Amino acid sequence: MMAWxxxxxxxxxxxxxxxxxxxxxxxxxxxxxxxxxxxxxxxxDTYAALNWLFLGGVHHFYLRKYLLFAIELCILVVAIVLLALGFRSALLLVCALTLYELPHLFCAQRIVRQWNLQSSQAIYHQLRAQAKSIVV
Structure with missing residues (x-):
């Protein structure tokens, strides 16, 4: 789990x-x-750019966090549909989504470096496990 x-x-x-x-x-x-x-x-930088340019959670997709991506995209689509239907209160959804995304933008370096580290550690452990199974 990532520590913010x-x-x-x-x-x-x-x-x-x-x-x-x-x-x-x-x-x-x-x-x-x-x-x-x-x-x-x-x-x-790619993660931060995706976060900055696209509100629908595309940066989560970039890090293979598909559930977060789907949730944010659904919230954005619902907000857009509600706005199109004339519900101005849907702007609160857009504002909430934007506020949720700000820490992801400001902590992009830390978030991605943690993700890269965890990914690299998984690769290392996978290779070590393969080596042990070959020896046995």
């Missing part, structure tokens, strides 16, 4: 520790780790 207020320094420390662990892998696994990791890594 986890320090960047702590994330950097964990990233460095993971890189050091990855360097201890056998050469073929090390290559696999960095190859898989490079495919999984997400860019914080």
């Amino acid at each position: 207020f986890e320090s960047i320094e702590r994330i950097e420390m964990e990233e460095e520790l993971l890189r050091a662990k990855a360097q201890t892998l056998p050469e073929s696994q090390r290559k696999d780790f960095f190859k898989l990791q490079s495919k999984q890594l997400k860019d914080p």
